[in-house]
Amino acid sequence: MKNVKIIGMALAAGAICLIFPLLGRSAPGVAGQTVAPVWSLEDVDGKTVRSTDFKGKVVILDFWATWCGPCRAIAPIVEELATEYQGKVKIGKMDVDRNQATPMRYGVRGIPTLLVFKGGQVKEQIVGYVPKEKIQQALNKHVG
Secondary structure, eight states, X not given: OTTEEEOOOOBTTTTBOOSSOOTTOOOOOOTTOOBOOOOEEEXXXXXXXXXXXXXXXXXXXXXXXXXXXXXXXXXXXXXXXXXXXXXXXXXXXXXXXXXXXXXXXXXXXXXXXXXEEETTEEEEEEESOOOHXXXXXXXXXXXX
């Protein structure tokens, strides 16, 4: 998992953990309509991560849980893609049990869910276990 970042930071008493927070905004759950503001947080390795670090890049965020069988089944595929798309796509994982606010803001109702972001907007949403090729097709639409 060296190319896949588990991103999250507990903020205040609500323990809201975020990668692309939508503070003060509602998420329609429709691809292309969710825009994230500028943010900065510390990742699980203690390094500062800023939204500007991802500017112009394609980001895929895997919403998952430890108890989810399909999430565990798709994890090796996500890890393979992180290696194959290294330098082109940033890949992160978000545990929905530890980070409940962000999935709700993005309309994530089932896991695994993969959201593909470009330019701070959700461009693709993939729900459930899917073959590697389907994820590659979604990524290739946005990788230039």
